[in-house]
Amino acid sequence: MAKSDPTTPRERYRTQVRAEVMERAWEQIATAGASALSLNAIAKHMGMSGPALYRYFANRDELITELVREAYRSLADTLAAAAADGADLAGLAHVLRTWALTDPQRYLLVYGTPIPGYQAPEDTTAISQEIATTLLDACAAALPPAAPASPLGTHLAQHRAWAADHPAPPEALALFLTLWTRLHGVLSLELAGHFTGMQFDPETLFDAELAALLP
Amino acid sequence: MAKSDPTTPRERYRTQVRAEVMERAWEQIATAGASALSLNAIAKHMGMSGPALYRYFANRDELITELVREAYRSLADTLAAAAADGADLAGLAHVLRTWALTDPQRYLLVYGTPIPGYQAPEDTTAISQEIATTLLDACAAALPPAAPASPLGTHLAQHRAWAADHPAPPEALALFLTLWTRLHGVLSLELAGHFTGMQFDPETLFDAELAALLP
């Protein structure tokens, strides 16, 4: 018999149920936020009783961990695909913005206020490194050949452990950090609704920040 | 009898209990975050039974609203006091940073991921306007006399309803928005712990952002 696929029927069923649970979880998160996520509600919505879900996720935190992992994975893949398509730093920035606006709660789950007792497992930091690498590559490419040394750059030249395996020069690291924090500043305030009521277009602000970084 | 003080003993007791509840709430929030705030735990910690607190706060949301109001009030007063002491824009920025680091959860309660169903009452937006005014004053003062027109500035010249009563020129509005989002970008990522593991000093990044804005 062809045992080419090592997954047993039960395993396949398991992963399928897990996937459906996470799908429902994303729906719930999108409408009510991460802290309002209820295993019971998901179970009832799927036509099963509450405790049944504990066969698939040890507890609520494990479900959230999986959602965080999926969100990181999605962002990393989206950025990597855009980079492979030849997007430059500005292009990647707009991809990031689109990704964030597509599902605000997904962005906030990763980059917003951390869940109280929760802390990210190791492999999510690995995916976070992937994201950083994609952006660092673009930063190094966007940097003028003879960028003047900045105070931040010189500081980072001596504290670059977090990017030790990346060949980007200190000024590229500075550009990356500056880009990250500035774009996150605009995006997070926009997603949190702090611009509602003000009449201006957040995208203009986003583009202005981008233009200021890429002369 | 001298009725110089219009507060009755009961009112005084009421405000005192409310104040103690909020004090305990801040302690809880500082350690476990806003979403983990439990009226029951506060009540037991104060030596009374759960439902007793409902004499003082209609529900959990009203308590949170009061905490948000207090946080806004604290930030507005802190900035106003610094401005009255002659602090310039850079000084105000450092006051903001200190205020945020003093109690990270307090900053995140106001500027972090919004509570799902919760929405801020009107008077908190009024206090938020106070904060904006203090910063806008400093921005207008920090602006070079003949600042060149930026795309963001020209956009804001036509969408300045949110600052209609403030005489600041469009470029000052642009400076304010840029300052706000950039500082928030650094602060929120720092408070959320996204820089832990990286070795660099977030304050260097904060100061670099400030230096880039104030030539």
Place this chain on the structure above:
DNA sequence: TCGCTTCCGCTACAAGTTCTAACTCTTCCT
């Protein structure tokens, strides 16, 4: 095809949460 084992979903339950209802008792005010 038969039987064993594994695993799934269930109900019941414990320990929490917010919040309502109804009662007692103190305190204040007239």
Place this chain on the structure above:
DNA sequence: AGGAAGAGTTAGAACTTGTAGCGGAAGCGA
């Protein structure tokens, strides 16, 4: 001093997360 207002109580409803133990169905090996 008497009546009204309000504080704190317990009981309980409707939730939540998570555990324990039960039946039955499904897959796996012989």
